Amino acid sequence: MRSLRKTVLLAIVASVVLVMALLHSWPTRAYTTVDVWQRPGPAVERHLEERFPEPDHRSANIPYRVKESVAGLLARNGCVCEGESGGMNLPFAQLLFPRVSAHPLHTAFEVSELEEMKQRRAKEYQGFQMRSQSPADMLIVAEAHNPLQYPTQGVEVRPLKTILIPGLAVQDHPRELYTVNFTSTLGTLNVAAEVGGVKVKGDGEMHMTLTSSLLSNLNRQLQFVTYTNTLFHPSTADTVQFETEGHQAMFTIKVRHGVTPKLYNTGPKGEYNISALVTIATKTFLRYDKLQDLIDSVRKYYSTVTIVIADDSENPKMVSGPYIEHYIMPFGKGWFAGRNLAVSQVTTKYVLWVDDDFIFTANTKLEKLVDVLERTTLDLVGGAVREATGYTATYRQTMSIEPGEEEGDCLHMRRGFHHIIQGFPNCVVTDGVINFFLARTDKVQQVGFDPRLARVAHLEFFIDGLGSLHVGSCDDVIVNHATKIKLPWVSQSESDKTYAKFRYPPASSDATHTKNGLLYFKNRFQCLTHN
């Protein structure tokens, strides 16, 4: 009896375990493979940059006269590295009439290594292009007199999700039978409802056909057409072909996650709470006295604002105090490495960049800069820096990139700005500013300060930010610059001398190599022009 019960019990337990094991290993889904190899896809049509398109046979004989004032503005094939020549050779000429100088960047490299650098850069650029091009940038032209109605923009689906495709219809002349079909490549087509009198073929597949003898029924069915993304990619686009007899159309469905916000808690309502909104960031090297002067001057006006300090001095001293955050780096890691470190630590909505030899005064009203960023769509707003002489600089720079061919693009920088900002008469929109600015922390962190730039560098940050940073500059928020003028009767301190050695490296050192070499390799420029 007992042994029977035991056996039965064991049998039950064994079966249960077996069933559970079976259920657990039951294939829940079959996985498909995806091809994510880096290989050149079908040539993506770029928008036409040739001066004038080839005329077809109908237009070949129609005369025209070039309008040079406009035609001259069109992009050329490739860019040329040239500045302005000539000009008066008078004293102060460069000051009064700044001429544009052109700097070919390949000169950063030894002749012996240049060819290999070019090839390596071309290979890296190819990979970059394959990762950054999207079918959503391809030129599509809507043909005239198309009986098809369809969405040309604004259709988007989250990866692996399903949407109704809006705006589909067909307006055809009376026929016996109306047929439309769809073809997609990164997902499948289907219908969310079935309309009487319409035959659906290929629903759930990448090619679907709808047929009906009644046009209004077909159009009602078209309102229920769905697209489901099946080939996962975080940010791409599917080009859908839509056809009816004798006519075709192409439209794009973007397949991507939405932009997830990165919002910051700004503290209680009311006046701008600078401590809750702003963190001051700076980098220091060997100039503890100047750094302390900066801190003391900040504290006169903002006693609880956090100050983040990146320090790559050789024998770091302790810098402490309430709301001071001091980071020690390996000796001499460098300027942009320090800047990137400092901004990487900011937890407030805005970050204020200052150099360690600035001095806050009663004119350094951060509230004004916060006001600009709170009320406009700008991402960054620069202020003004006043030298001991009284000369105040905003260092506004406009930048544009002229596409080049295999040699690389041309970067053009000019002093100045684009527009004055409505409502802020002391402020303008530009592309680069002086090293005293307030910015949205998430945007600055996203652009970053390239740690490869060890010594002299400034506008490289704004170059990296082109297209993502919307930059402004106001000349009514001023910080003082502790004097750099070497007064002849004041002897340099030891730390000043060491500082100068690192800060102003001799012409043949790595610094120029890194700055121009980086523009050449990293950003794929061949030329830099500026005035």
Place this chain on the structure above:
Amino acid sequence: MRSLRKTVLLAIVASVVLVMALLHSWPTRAYTTVDVWQRPGPAVERHLEERFPEPDHRSANIPYRVKESVAGLLARNGCVCEGESGGMNLPFAQLLFPRVSAHPLHTAFEVSELEEMKQRRAKEYQGFQMRSQSPADMLIVAEAHNPLQYPTQGVEVRPLKTILIPGLAVQDHPRELYTVNFTSTLGTLNVAAEVGGVKVKGDGEMHMTLTSSLLSNLNRQLQFVTYTNTLFHPSTADTVQFETEGHQAMFTIKVRHGVTPKLYNTGPKGEYNISALVTIATKTFLRYDKLQDLIDSVRKYYSTVTIVIADDSENPKMVSGPYIEHYIMPFGKGWFAGRNLAVSQVTTKYVLWVDDDFIFTANTKLEKLVDVLERTTLDLVGGAVREATGYTATYRQTMSIEPGEEEGDCLHMRRGFHHIIQGFPNCVVTDGVINFFLARTDKVQQVGFDPRLARVAHLEFFIDGLGSLHVGSCDDVIVNHATKIKLPWVSQSESDKTYAKFRYPPASSDATHTKNGLLYFKNRFQCLTHN
């Protein structure tokens, strides 16, 4: 005589100075103002998410039958925070049949502060929307039987530059006079050449009309139409209206800088030079013994790879050696602050993240991970971590965001992956991986590790990366995890105890508040579900 000469000389000098001063102050250009205020613009049409669009009068009587298997996939209005209920209450049930649990995130806040948090979040979100929405996302539908031919996608101009608009034509039935006109808002229209027999009105303005009695001449003229962006913005789009009698069309011209590449020098050709390609990054806190074990194990296989260490221990010890870069942070700054610091310092193409208690073995072949990123378009590839028990984890997570309404979106995380990678049978595509991964440095720096996350956090990085990081996971590159199993007979060291106090905070501390509170506020989620 002499005094006459002097006077003449003085007069000349005075005139020259006067002329130079005049020329210098000569107004070189008149600046226009630009409106960059954050205010809600015209309502941007989002793509239709209602289940079924309203039928018009023609379709109202046509019957249809809902296809639930497809209709059920469409997004609902708002998302609901619910997990899976019920399920077997057996031992190991959660292990064998992981149920989905749902976590409403507003619970991170005290009831008293929740309402204010919601309002503050809504205000910040509004600002974010105004900065991130673009006319290029607006729904545009091409009408059928339009005599106009025009580009629906792929037209782009650099800020303040000029392009030819491609693909313009009109195909009309014979008329006495053919007229087309264009209207733009962020730039002006013009013609690069003037074609005989066509009258151009409004060239150089925001509204331009072309008229001709000869259709082929008008079409030839249309091949010379140009657009010049005049209102600067680093990344926006101009919606151009194109009309002829009785018909209109709308198309978008993107106004933006191109994406500037950020390429890395990869060292000499040949086999993968791991030291030139990869930097190892880690964060440490109080576990110098484990950190040293990690370093020693790395050096067995990679003697010259740079290791960047972010350290926020209270009394930092010196960690030195060739290719070691040790950064000291303020005490207890935190986990993600340290991660963000470490990656901010990387100057190689790839960065390998490791925890400070990992041990490299012969199975930790970085070359395999480099191979994946060199040959695919993935941005990040995770490996596997083996515990002392032999259990090896890849921690693959898929993620999707279901849009919600004012309450916020719902984030859904599920274990698993999307596809197997063609050509790499041990690798898959997914959204989140374990804390052992190789990644493109520029992409990781762009996404960043939010320094607001002080303690327990992991997938938040991948959440922030949704849409920009293309993530993979390979299970054949394995690193060992120094054991965490608390053996009963081994007493914890003092540093172990302090570590545990910081690493595993009690439930009511700030950590949970920060993690969920951050998901609620920063990313605007209302709910997190996972299994």
